Amino acid sequence: MLDPERLAPQLREGALRARADLVSLLLELSAIDAPSGGGDALGRFEERLAAELRELGAEVRRHPGPVGAQLEARLGPPAGEPILVLCHYDTVWPVGTAAERPAHVADGRVHGPGTYDMRGGIVAALGAARLLGEQLERPLRMLFTPDEETGSATSRELIVRLGRGAAAVLVTEPPLPGGALKTARKGWATYVVETLGRAAHAGIEPERGVSAIDELVDALLAIRALADPAAGTTINIGRIEGGELPNVVAPRALAIVDVRASRVEEQQRIDAALTGLTALREGATIAVAKRHGRPPMERTPQIAQAAVRAIALASLLGIELGEGAVGGTSDANLLAPLGIPVIDGLGPDGRGAHALDEQVIVDSLVERTALIALLIAAL
Template sequence: MNPQAVRSFVADRLEKYLEELRGLVEHESPSGDKARLDALAGGIADRWRGLGGEVDQLANPTGDHLVGRFFGSIHEKPALVVGHFDTVWPVGTLARLPFRRDGGKLYGPGVYDMKTSLILVAAVLEAFAALGLKPRRPITALFTSDEEVGSKTSRALIEDLARESAHALILEPPLADGSLKTARKGVGRFHLTIEGKAAHAGVAPEQGASAIVELAHQILKIQTFNDRASGTTVNVGLVQGGTTPNVVPANASAEVDARAVTLAGAAALEKAMAGLTAVTPGTRVTISGGFNRPPMERGPGVVALFEQARTLGTKLGLALTEGSTGGGSDGNFTAAAGTPTLDGLGTLGGGAHADNEHIIVDTIPERAALLAALLLEV
């Protein structure tokens, strides 16, 4: 099977790819740092052009996005490969958490989430060229600069490319046991603002209307929106209010995290949040926000794509399993656009967004072979 040849090709050159990975990790690229993000995008663009790609570095105020197109002579809808090169780590993190190898693990900020996936793309394309392999479809590679902060500037691009593609392969890390992700919860953020009326707490409390008391009522109401059976969750994670203890508080606010398994569940929760009304006389409740990532539902297209991956994995000696997660990715957008999506195709490891972020080095060749198999066979 040709993907086995890709695995051997990558394994034979693994140290070279690890050195390339070092360069990617040591180029710090926190979300919003346009200068660093653009410089990294330029380096990736040069790499992709060297692999035969037609590459667009798309100007963006907070960090450019990259679209690479390969094998354009194939007259089929493309396979869309999706990742990001921004990280959650601030500049200077390398001084505390340097790129290092310890046995079979390789550590560094952003190495797992998700700069190793850039290596997977480059390694597979190099292997195709060296081994004379040709994918079933053209390949569109999209790597963005703002996934870690909600993909606000890249969402429309992701959705447009998804609609043009036969399916989407998301190179986010897998689940902890290596399972691919066939479902993700949608992610929402809501902001509550409570307006009350200030008064002296000791002299004339009856003349005031407590925004904090009203916020307490709203929090208890919001907690009732949690539904274990459907998977809908809400969490009031940040509250603020008042000025001093001897003043009836005129203002209060809260930030709410929301998650839903289905598009219908997300819509129902948005409706419930919008329907909140004040219960304390003299107060007013204002709600803003909504779902910024729709759910990635495990629909028929997703199931069919996973089954093909599982069959291909068996031929590679990989016992692939599937699972779901409460976190979001750009796979939420591709799936909601109606494009069959398979997520969690990155390299095995752990510690995303944590000090022990790492990959398992020996899984790079096998994950490259899996990506190759999907591009060659699906």
């Protein structure tokens, strides 16, 4: 293995020299909208990305899917346990956003939609591969997915397959404010709770009706009682609908419930309780459907060990790297429960994910490029 102590200053200088190129690539990529859900815009981004990867000497494999293709890039020697760098190229911004609010540089930052989540991470990953170039002594896989923002339904199989074969997985999502790694993330699941009853005139013969709304209200009270914030388990009833008119006993009602849990057992407890709900009223029915979810990313021994190593390597670059927990999910949640050493939050520091003030700090973009390169070489 390359000696990290000798490699670190070289990577740092290389990243500093690449500063202008990193910024211009970030501006260029941020000029292409790529909203989750497929379509032409996603295809344009994917083509641009593939061209960039081929220019780096990568063998690019395209995995087509119903909401866009996953791009897999292979670099370095063919034999050995690879490092996997995991990025998503979809954003939450619809077509037209890049033209409406073009990315630009101001105050040492690149501002614009998608810069922080996660074009900056993509640029740092590409820059890292470029910095290592011929020095790459182990296989490097890079995976770029099109549907992370909507739950990775079509990408999760490939993510897990490539993750299982990797020595470690580097995820270039935004870090915690200040740049710390994300070594624990809550799990997420959403459920649709639907109740059915029987309509009747509320004045003339209410006894003939069965209220789906009453049934739903009782179910929601029970659901709310399942929360345990002290254990990291929170429940948000994000939407309710149902009923028809004030004088009609409601025949149907529905709620959408968002569940966050820090621990796998907690997520399972809530899942069992929700899917086990039964109607309290004769003539009513209740159906609970799990819409999608990601398991909690607990700070497993593998993750803790990888973080310790990453923090030590970062110090060789003069970076004081911290770590912490966060509520939101990423594709790292899919890998953590499998015992895969995953390091998340490696993208550049900035702020405003999914917000109008989205931005990336250029100094951090440079720093992360060197850091990702060092991790690929020496983790």
